[in-house]
Amino acid sequence: KEDLEKAKESLISTISEIDLVAKATFLDAFEKIEKNFIKVFRSLFTEEDHCDLKLTDPANPLESAIEIIAKPKGKKPLTINQLSGGEKTLTATSLLFAIYLLKPAPFCIFDEVDAPLDDANIDKFNKIIRDFSGESQFIIVTHNKRTMVSTDIIYGITMVEQGVSRVIPVDIRELV
Structure with a gap:
């Protein structure tokens, strides 16, 4: 019985220690992401615009x-x-890039994220993709011509016959 009590105390102590480390790690990452979010948000909106990330229960992050x-x-x-x-798309994009800045990925995939954007906001989205493309590769599924033109390479997918698709690569850099 004494061995079980010691094992229980040891487990409780270990769990408490893990919780403390997890909380500190989370709060550190959250603070960095929050700062990145503000920076990226303002690059997509304006310097006068504001944003924030808030924990609904700060006592229990x-x-x-x-x-x-x-x-x-x-x-x-x-x-x-x-x-x-x-606005929702640009705000969500700001948050994605805020997280990305914490730990950049070798590639990112966006599926028609530019669909709800008007031309001015598409240009902002394309600029941020271009800014980050030196560090990562971006695969963007889009129907938007402005986004297509801002890329280096386009892969068009067309259906040759029912159930058979054909990939048509176009290197935009060779055309300009």
């Missing part, structure tokens, strides 16, 4: 939800769900 707040110029602070489609 490992179990807390995270609120994504954006305040484009002239608007009151809104959660991401209250934003327009374009």
Whole structure:
């Protein structure tokens, strides 16, 4: 019985230690992501625009939800769900790149993320992709001509016959 009590105490102590390390690691990453989020958000919106990440339960960060707040110029602070489609896309893109900056990936895939954006915002999206393309490769599924033109290589997919697709690569760099 004494051995079981010691084992139980040891496990409880180990779990507490792991929780402390996990909490410290999470809060450190959260703080860095929050700073990156502000920086990237302002590059996609304007320097006067504001955003924030908030823990809904700061006393219990490992179990807390995270609120994504954006305040484009002239608007009151809104959660991401209250934003327009374009604002929501740029805010989510800001958060993705904020996380990316913490630990860059060798490649990223975006599937029609530019669909809800108008031309001005597509240009902002394309610029941030171009800015980060020195460190990572980006695969972007798109139907938007502005996004296609901003790339280095396009892979067009066309259906030759039912169930048979053909890939058509175009190196944009050779055309300019």
